[in-house]
Amino acid sequence: MxxxxxxxxxxxxxxxxxxxxxxxxxxxxxxxxxxxxxxxxxxxxxxxxxxxxxxxxxxxxxxxxxxxxxxxxxxxxxxxxxxxxxxxxxxxxxxxxxxxxxxxxxxxxxxxxxxxxxxxxxxxxxxxxxxxxxxxxxxxxxxxxxxxxxxxxxxxxxxxxxxxxxxxxxxxxxxxxxxxxxHQDVAGFIGNRLQHALWREAFALIDAGVCDAETIDTVIKNSFGMRLSVLGPMENADLVGLDLIREVHAVVFPDLDCSKTPSPTLSQLIKQGDLGMKSGKGLRAWTPQQADEVRRRLAALLISMNAPVG
Structure with missing residues (x-):
């Protein structure tokens, strides 16, 4: 063309x-x-x-x-x-x-x-x-x-x-x-492979009773999630030092979830009809007002991030 x-x-x-x-x-x-x-x-x-x-x-x-x-x-x-x-x-x-x-x-x-x-x-x-x-x-x-x-x-x-x-x-x-x-046609491409790898581990923590869904969100939003828009994971690896990153991986990788099927918690919630905001309950309970407020805050944040500088 x-x-x-x-x-x-x-x-x-x-x-x-x-x-x-x-x-x-x-x-x-x-x-x-x-x-x-x-x-x-x-x-x-x-x-x-x-x-x-x-x-x-x-x-x-x-x-x-x-x-x-x-x-x-x-x-x-x-x-x-x-x-x-x-x-x-x-x-x-x-x-x-x-x-x-x-x-x-x-x-x-x-x-x-x-x-x-x-x-x-x-x-x-x-x-x-x-x-x-x-x-x-x-x-x-x-x-x-x-x-x-x-x-x-x-x-x-x-x-x-x-x-x-x-x-x-x-x-x-x-x-x-x-x-x-x-450059290669892999399922999920780049972003969704990364996003769903995080989701898999998050559900595994819930399945194992380590924490609840709200805690997952609190941890991410108030720790590494705060820096992701300015410091990607590969940049962060270089910042921390690749030698330290490898040492951490050697300890944590053997314990990370590698399930090939969806989480039992996810399957049970769907069976119960708890589909998330659209049904009023999912991993957390939602009123229509709470759901609208999340969407409003997200839109406001993204609009501010897209605003021209100066």
Whole structure:
């Protein structure tokens, strides 16, 4: 795909839910022509309201951004002029495979195809595509909320063309994101492998009766969590000294959890219907007001972190 980063792109986002509307917002705010598609018309209508709310929270005028967004329920129409198609559908492999099979039939031959899956290998998603389409498929894993979290993981498969990989990276940088290149298509990519490794150990501590869920959060938020935004774990290793790090690893690694299946505590809570904030109880109990306050504090923090300096 030969595209100038200075000219507006035609971007189609498939899925108007939690991630899709935020991704559409980012491209529209950067001046691109965005088509947001979803088979659920109510979801499309709600997406525009959510985008307007996001922009209001960021103190950004909504009208110029919304003017760059069209909604379209029919996938065939939504992708017919697209330069970039981003799929943000539910995490179901068969669904994603079917979507890209349809997209490949209707989108222009130059269009780049990207999946926002957070864990499914991109190679599996592209298994039903013919060679030319498969060469234009990559992963673009955004983080929630996508309009506020800078990072996007750009994932290549063994089939992805090098120019497609680089162009996908450049497009994201041009709209103000912080893309990183993932050179091997591993499940969970980089960020989620790290995040879920921490979760596995946290659940193991709860399962073993070492502490409760609230203590886990207190420890992380009031210790190493405070420095993570300015001091990554590899930087911290160099700061502490690799000799000391190796000594610590020799003691603690043999005792860390290495389970290959989900936590028994997690499975039991789900069986009971305790699914988290959406059900009012998970690892902790939540009123609607408490859940809203967590979301408000998070949004306020991320907006302040994204504010220009000076």
């Amino acid at each position: 030969e595209t100038s980063m200075q000219q507006a792109l035609s971007v189609t986002v498939i899925g108007a839910g939690l991630m899709g509307h935020g991704i559409a917002q980012v491209f529209a705010r950067a001046g691109n022509r965005v088509t947001l598609t979803d088979p659920n018309q109510a979801a499309l209508d709600a997406a525009l309201r959510h985008i307007a709310r996001n922009l209001a929270e960021m103190n950004i005028e909504a009208e110029p951004v919304l003017a760059n967004i069209a909604i379209e329920a029919e996938l065939s129409q939504a992708v017919r002029t697209a330069d970039l198609v981003i799929e943000a559908a539910p995490e179901l492999l068969a669904l994603k495979q079917r979507i890209f099979s349809d997209v490949a039939k209707w989108a222009p031959e130059h269009a780049i195809f990207a999946s926002n899956t957070s864990v499914i290998p991109i190679t599996q998603i592209g298994e039903l595509l013919e060679a030319n389409a498969r060469a234009r498929l990559l992963g673009m894993h955004w983080w929630n909320p996508p309009h506020l979290i800078p990072l996007v993981e750009v994932v290549r498969t063994v089939h992805t063309r090098e120019d497609v990989f680089q162009t996908g990276f450049d497009i994201l940088a041009a709209v103000g994101k912080m893309p990183v290149k993932v």
